[in-house]
Amino acid sequence: MKIDLNMVPVESGTTYTTEFRAAVEGRSRQRVGNAAGLKNFGVNLTTLAPGSQSALRHWHAAQDEFVYVVCGELVLITDAGEQTLSAGDMAGFAAGVANGHHLVNRTSEPATYLEIGDRTSPDRADYPDADLICVPTDDGHRQFVHKDGRLY
Numbered sequence: 782m783k784i785d786l787n788m789v790p791v792e793s794g795t796t797y798t799t800e801f802r803a804a805v806e807g808r809s810r811q812r813v814g815n816a817a818g819l820k821n822f823g824v825n826l827t828t829l830a831p832g833s834q835s836a837l838r839h840w841h842a843a844q845d846e847f848v849y850v851v852c853g854e855l856v857l858i859t860d861a862g863e864q865t866l867s868a869g870d871m872a873g874f875a876a877g878v879a880n881g882h883h884l885v886n887r888t889s890e891p892a893t894y895l896e897i898g899d900r901t902s903p904d905r906a907d908y909p910d911a912d913l914i915c916v917p918t919d920d921g922h923r924q925f926v927h928k929d930g931r932l933y
Contacts, residue, residue, distance in 0.1 A: 782817055786826070789816045797837070798925050798933040801911065807833025807886075810896075822900060828893045829855065829886040835896070837911050838881040843904040846874040846896065848884065853892025855884040860909075866894075876901065881909040 789811040795802055807830030814824030829835060838858060850866045857864045857872055859882045866872065866884070874882055876899075886892045903917035912927050925933045 784813050784816050786811065786813070789813055789826075796923075796925075798913075801837060801913065804834055804837055807831070808835060814897075820900070823896075823898050825896045826851070826893065827896050828891050829853075829884065830891055831886055831889050833886055835884040837908045837913065838883045839906045839908045839915075840874065840879055840881050841876055841898075841904055841906050843876050843901040844899050845876045845901075846882075846898045848872050848897070849895045851893040851895060853886070853890055854888050855892045855894065856887055857882065857884055879907070879909075881907070 791809050791811055793809045795805045795808075797805065808827065809830075810825040810827040812823065813826050814822065817824075827835065848866075848871065850868050850870045852868050855866045857866050860880045864872075872882075874880065884894065902921065904923075905917065906915040908914065913933075914926050914928055915923050916926055918924050927933065
């Protein structure tokens with residue numbers, strides 16, 4: 782099925798708690814996988830404005846992630862350090878590998894990438910640079926907690 786990108790809503794915002802929201806201001810995405818009716822994995826066409834980032838640095842316990850840079854330049858920050866990614870570059874993050882990662886746009890132009898992830902559930906996301914963990918709830922949703930388990 783061909784996806785008409787003009788028909789896929791552009792979303793911004795985040796489910797992060799108030800104290801972490803500013804980190805992803807300037808990020809927008811189109812859920813192109815949902816537009817195609819995909820159920821087993823998600824695909825987002827994500828754009829980072831200058832100075833914005835994809836997420837807080839994180840890793841997933843159960844879900845794999847893959848990114849492909851479509852245009853622009855991004856800095857991939859992982860536990861190993863920083864690498865510049867340009868159009869055509871790719872990176873992947875295996876589930877269960879405790880290697881916090883995120884993308885940052887340090888240029889003066891927007892950058893766009895495809896992010897692909899499976900929808901394995903339940904999943905847990907750990908944020909090594911913040912007092913934050915995303916955990917599954919009993920009803921299949923997710924919630925953010927402090928590292929000591931207290932709710933936000």
